Amino acid sequence: MATLPVVLGHDVTATAVVESLRPGTIVVIQGPPGVGKSWLAKGIGGSWEERGGSAIVAEGHLLQSDVDFFPLNLALAPLSSNWRAVGADLIRTSEAGERMAGTGGLITSMIQALVQLRPARQRARKLFLGKEEQSILFDLERIAEDKPLLLIADNLHWWDEASLGLLGRMQDPRLGEAFRFLAELHVIAIQTVSPYQEVAHKAAHDALLTSGMTEEIDVSRPPKGTFAEVLSALGAPPARARVAAEDLYALTGGHLALAARCAKLLEIEEPQSLLAARGREHFRRRLLTDRVSALGGIGGSTALTVLQIAAVLGLRFRRADLVCAFEGEASVVSRALRDCRDEELIELSEDVGRFAHDLFRAHFLEAGDLDMPSVHESIAECLRLLRPAEYLLRCEHARRAEREREAGALGVHAALQRQRDGLPWKDLPEYALAAIENQGLRQTVEAFEAALNHLDGYRFTSCRETLDGLPRNLPRSLNAEADAIRATCLLATRSEDDREAAETLLRRWNGYETEEPELGTRLMHLRLYALTLIVDKTPGRELEGQIRQALADRADYDRSAEDAIYTLDRCSGSLFEPDHSLTRVREAAEHFGPSPGLSVIRRPVEYYRCLVNVGAKLVTNAAYTEALGEYAKLDRLIAEYTPNTFPRVDYPLTTALLAEYRIDAVSASEAVERQREIGAQHGVPGDPFYQGNAEAVFLALAGSSAEALEIFDRLEGELSERARPAPSMLYLIRANRCATGYVCGDGSAKAEWDALGDLVTQIPYLIRRYLIARHQLLGEVMARGEASSAIEFDECLVRTPRFGRFWDQLGRGFRMPEVEWWR
Numbered sequence: 001m002a003t004l005p006v007v008l009g010h011d012v013t014a015t016a017v018v019e020s021l022r023p024g025t026i027v028v029i030q031g032p033p034g035v036g037k038s039w040l041a042k043g044i045g046g047s048w049e050e051r052g053g054s055a056i057v058a059e060g061h062l063l064q065s066d067v068d069f070f071p072l073n074l075a076l077a078p079l080s081s082n083w084r085a086v087g088a089d090l091i092r093t094s095e096a097g098e099r100m101a102g103t104g105g106l107i108t109s110m111i112q113a114l115v116q117l118r119p120a121r122q123r124a125r126k127l128f129l130g131k132e133e134q135s136i137l138f139d140l141e142r143i144a145e146d147k148p149l150l151l152i153a154d155n156l157h158w159w160d161e162a163s164l165g166l167l168g169r170m171q172d173p174r175l176g177e178a179f180r181f182l183a184e185l186h187v188i189a190i191q192t193v194s195p196y197q198e199v200a201h202k203a204a205h206d207a208l209l210t211s212g213m214t215e216e217i218d219v220s221r222p223p224k225g226t227f228a229e230v231l232s233a234l235g236a237p238p239a240r241a242r243v244a245a246e247d248l249y250a251l252t253g254g255h256l257a258l259a260a261r262c263a264k265l266l267e268i269e270e271p272q273s274l275l276a277a278r279g280r281e282h283f284r285r286r287l288l289t290d291r292v293s294a295l296g297g298i299g300g301s302t303a304l305t306v307l308q309i310a311a312v313l314g315l316r317f318r319r320a321d322l323v324c325a326f327e328g329e330a331s332v333v334s335r336a337l338r339d340c341r342d343e344e345l346i347e348l349s350e351d352v353g354r355f356a357h358d359l360f361r362a363h364f365l366e367a368g369d370l371d372m373p374s375v376h377e378s379i380a381e382c383l384r385l386l387r388p389a390e391y392l393l394r395c396e397h398a399r400r401a402e403r404e405r406e407a408g409a410l411g412v413h414a415a416l417q418r419q420r421d422g423l424p425w426k427d428l429p430e431y432a433l434a435a436i437e438n439q440g441l442r443q444t445v446e447a448f449e450a451a452l453n454h455l456d457g458y459r460f461t462s463c464r465e466t467l468d469g470l471p472r473n474l475p476r477s478l479n480a481e482a483d484a485i486r487a488t489c490l491l492a493t494r495s496e497d498d499r500e501a502a503e504t505l506l507r508r509w510n511g512y513e514t515e516e517p518e519l520g521t522r523l524m525h526l527r528l529y530a531l532t533l534i535v536d537k538t539p540g541r542e543l544e545g546q547i548r549q550a551l552a553d554r555a556d557y558d559r560s561a562e563d564a565i566y567t568l569d570r571c572s573g574s575l576f577e578p579d580h581s582l583t584r585v586r587e588a589a590e591h592f593g594p595s596p597g598l599s600v601i602r603r604p605v606e607y608y609r610c611l612v613n614v615g616a617k618l619v620t621n622a623a624y625t626e627a628l629g630e631y632a633k634l635d636r637l638i639a640e641y642t643p644n645t646f647p648r649v650d651y652p653l654t655t656a657l658l659a660e661y662r663i664d665a666v667s668a669s670e671a672v673e674r675q676r677e678i679g680a681q682h683g684v685p686g687d688p689f690y691q692g693n694a695e696a697v698f699l700a701l702a703g704s705s706a707e708a709l710e711i712f713d714r715l716e717g718e719l720s721e722r723a724r725p726a727p728s729m730l731y732l733i734r735a736n737r738c739a740t741g742y743v744c745g746d747g748s749a750k751a752e753w754d755a756l757g758d759l760v761t762q763i764p765y766l767i768r769r770y771l772i773a774r775h776q777l778l779g780e781v782m783a784r785g786e787a788s789s790a791i792e793f794d795e796c797l798v799r800t801p802r803f804g805r806f807w808d809q810l811g812r813g814f815r816m817p818e819v820e821w822w823r
Contacts, residue, residue: 004233008222010040017044017188020215021150024171026187028156028209031219033197034255034359037190040219041152044188046083051108054147055079056140060158061314062358065200066429067393068162071153072136074393075316077352078143079152131421131603133166138602141181146597149181153189155315155358157197160429161204168208180599221254230256234263244271251275251283257357261287264344288345288360289367295339306336307345308368311361312375316354320557324382325375377401388518389560391417395432408439409475413519415445416481419452444470444478451485458686460489477516480509480523487526491533491823494689496724503530513550521550521564529823532574533726533764540575544568563603566591570610573617574822577766578806582617589614601637605646608637609821612652615659616818620767622808624659631656650682651819654694658816661698662809668701689715689729690819693736697814700740701790709744712737727762734759735775736814742782743790750782770803770810778813787813 005011013029017040020027029037045055057077064070129137140149153159153167167187169175176183191197199205222230228245232238234256244266252258265274265287277283292303309325310317319337323330337353340346345364347354355361380397383390395410411432415425425445426433436442447470454463467482474482483505490502506527513520524547531540548568554561569584576584589610594601601607611634618627634652638645657674660666666674675695683691696711715733719725735756742749753775760775761768777797781787787796793813803811809818 002229002233004230005043007226007229007233008036010036010043010219013217013219014040014044016217017041020217021186021188022213023176023183023185024173025213025215026153026167026171026189026209028189028191028214028216029219030191030193030216032221033192034253034257034357035219035221036256037192037219038152038154039256041154041188041190042079042083045079045150045152048150049079049081049083052147053150054144055083055150055152056143057152057154058163059316060153060155060160060163060200061316062158062200063312064314064393064396065158065160066431067396068160068429069132069136069166070393071155071159071163072140072166073132074318075314076136076139076143077316080347080349129166129169130423132162134600134604135602136166137179137182138598138600141179141598141600142595144181146181148184148186150186150188153187156189156191157199157205159200159205161201162427164201164204164208168211171212222256224249224254227254227259230259231263231266234260236263236266240266240271244275247271247275251277251280253280255359257359258284258287261344284363285367288363291343292340292345292364292367295343302332303336303339304364304368305370306333307340307364308370309375309379310346310353311355311365312372312379315358315361316352318557319351319353320386321379321382322353324386325378327378373401377403380406385517386554387558388516389417389558392429392432395435399431399435404435405439405475407435408441409477411435412441412445412448412478413481416448416452419449425449444474448481448485451482455485455489455492458492458684460493460686463489477519480512480516480519483509484519484523484526487523487530491526491529492687493722494719494726494729495722496726498723499530499533499726503527506530517550517554518560521547521561524550525564525567525823529571529574532571532822535762535764535768537575537766544575563592563606567606570606570613571822573613573766573820575766578617578620582614582621585610585613585617604637604641608634608646611637612655613820615652616655616820619655619659619662619818620806620809622662622805624662627659628656628663631659648682648684650678650684650691651821653678653682654691655818658694658818668698668703671698672702672704688718689733690817693732694816696740697736697816700736700743700814701794703790705740705744705790708740709737712740727759728765731756731759731763731771732815732817739778739793739813740790743788743793745788750779753779753782767806767810770806771815773803774811777811781813790814 005014017027017029029041031037042055042057045057048055055078057079058071059075060071061075064075067074140151151167159167170182170185171187173183176185191199224246227249228238228241231241231245231248236244241263244262248259248262248271252262262274274283274287277286289304292307293301295303306322306326310322313321313325319333322337323333326333337346337348341348345356345360347356355364376397380394380401380403383394383397387393391410391414395407395414398404398407398410411428414428414432415436418425418428428436436445447466451463451466454460454466464486467486470478470482487502487506490498490505506523509520509523511520512523524543528540528543528547531543534540548565551561551565551568555565566588570588572584573581575581589607592601592603592607592610594607611630615627615630615634618624618630631652634656638649654675657666657671657678661668661671672695675691675698679688679691679695692711692715696708696715699705699708699711712733716730716737719730719733735753738749738752738756741752757775757779760772763771765771774797777800778793781793781796787793790813796813797811798808800807800811
């Protein structure tokens with residue numbers, strides 16, 4: 001008896017597909033629904049994996065066709081190992097099997113050639129594509145496991161615009177030069193043609209398929225005359241298949257998913273029961289709904305309810321989402337899913353389920369008795385708790401639940417999320433833009449956009465004035481967003497009055513993480529930063545513990561929550577001693593850093609911040625040479641990406657220069673010139689203090705005290721314009737100016753130094769006790785008239801034994817801070 005691939009002609013088609021596969025080319029398998037397109041592509045994928053490659057499936061879905069990156073994010077998964085057997089069967093029965101996959105076959109030779117070419121490839125500078133795109137590339141490379149990658153783009157006709165655009169960019173050879181695994185990427189796309197399905201985003205879809213090399217391979221329905229062979233190949237007894245073939249072809253339309261269910265039933269019953277149906281719709285109800293309704297155990301009605309909710313979630317669905325939306329016992333859902341799996345209606349893994357065909361999903365979407373808006377309402381509520389940062393998906397379900405005001409607010413949150421990621425909010429999907437417009441929130445989005453632009457430009461007053469112009473009747477969550485931006489402004493001004501105002505503002509939102517977990521956690525992070533700027537660390541440590549607990553509750557199923565826990569580790573220097581914090585910061589750098597064998601860093605900007613903090617912590621610990629090793633990693637990271645990818649590059653460059661000076665790798669005069677270059681290329685006009693302080697200190701150490709005093713005076717003048725300047729920065733500038741005056745012979749320096757004694761006790765950092773001791777000891781040096789040159793004064797305390805290894809950095813006569821990211 002002929003096997004199914006031979007009956008369908010898939011053996012010949014598979015050879016044509018493989019012959020067309022090459023990097024930069026999208027091979028499109030297309031045809032009507034139910035002709036085995038996905039089966040064929042996944043069978044080839046199974047053979048690809050069997051011979052040393054990796055295969056990944058990215059699946060579009062009708063109900064999520066407007067959700068950015070849905071196929072490459074929520075619907076991205078490695079090819080199941082079960083498909084290797086299918087691939088072996090496909091190859092074994094193919095006349096061209098040896099040509100496809102034998103010792104010298106196309107797939108085998110292709111994979112071997114790709115591996116051999118690797119060492120010759122050069123890497124170009126990387127473009128930071130955005131947080132979502134970067135995460136997708138990371139997942140693709142991770143799943144590929146350093147093997148040539150075959151991406152199966154299933155249901156391409158339902159892909160969203162963002163995914164189509166990224167798939168197109170992945171074909172660009174320049175991106176392959178930057179990310180090695182993309183140079184080995186092969187793509188098979190699967191789409192159902194009109195009139196059976198319409199393309200969801202025609203312009204983006206057509207742009208993808210016309211922008212590069214495309215090979216189209218058509219797959220047709222099996223002819224009516226071969227349907228008995230199809231049923232037999234699917235397992236039906238040949239005699240029963242011959243009796244039922246003509247009528248079943250009329251009832252199924254030749255759809256292979258339905259034919260497979262018919263063949264299964266023909267194994268256990270006579271054809272007459274199947275052929276008694278009155279038309280196609282009645283036939284499908286008998287074949288699908290009635291079979292599920294007749295399930296024992298938990299009962300057919302429960303299984304139908306579970307399938308209907310799963311159908312709303314999508315062709316592929318997360319079990320946690322389904323359990324939440326079902327609003328019943330998890331064990332009941334699990335039992336229903338197992339029963340449906342046994343009926344071959346769905347496929348199951350530990351975390352994810354998938355309908356065996358979209359025809360089944362579409363059928364069960366309408367088969368249950370649930371009210372659709374109510375289902376979407378339940379799903380929207382579940383997403384709020386389980387994946388709160390997915391504002392676009394939440395907006396879509398709120399819209400379908402007829403909660404228009406909530407949908408509009410979620411659309412604004414999605415717009416702000418894009419803005420924070422450096423992407424234009426006007427590129428949101430049409431449904432999100434419509435939700436915003438319908439609630440009259442477009443001007444609100446534009447005001448938020450302007451405020452964030454002012455914030456990025458350090459125009460804090462303009463930012464707050466813009467926010468003050470927002471409407472007074474905004475939804476509560478948008479008022480929370482506005483206060484988050486206000487607090488960020490207030491915390492960045494280096495004014496103690498503003499810091500206290502920010503803390504008061506944020507205190508109003510205590511507990512908001514139970515309403516909006518993602519936004520509430522961001523507000524908690526801001527309040528934590530405000531608390532790190534006070535002397536008493538107990539409130540900050542208590543709040544950090546609360547944040548960690550809130551995040552830990554979601555970390556198992558929400559990667560953003562796990563990331564946020566490591567961000568707390570990255571910021572730990574604000575609350576914990578330098579040696580303890582160094583351990584935590586290193587753990588954060590390992591989490592966000594490159595994985596062995598991978599060229600893609602999932603969150604390069606967060607990794608950059610971690611490396612900045614590791615280097616700064618090592619300088620605090622007087623491990624200067626080791627710190628320079630971390631800064632060398634930073635230099636390589638910055639050089640790998642296009643300019644302006646990373647913020648405040650002046651921070652690490654300034655601290656790295658300090659480490660070089662500490663080990664005598666540069667002189668003070670050379671450091672002055674280097675520091676000026678850093679300021680000219682990377683300085684921020686609204687925040688000149690750290691860079692300006694370092695330049696002035698190096699000038700004093702190089703013997704140019706008069707010029708140093710001019711810079712200190714200018715910096716203090718800028719600080720004095722703020723209401724109650726932050727004690728740490730005020731002390732830094734005034735103490736260094738006073739030290740410079742002392743080595744110049746200024747007789748009033750000692751009195752000025754003594755006047756700073758109260759100010760140093762107000763510094764909120766954990767190194768405060770070292771700075772207080774330093775201040776007292778340097779005052780005694782001044783009183784004795786010792787160490788009258790800049791170099792002598794700078795080094796006069798560092799050999800004091802009782803303060804440990806921190807003292808070589810913290811006990812200097814001139815203070816140059818180790819700048820970290822604490823937000």
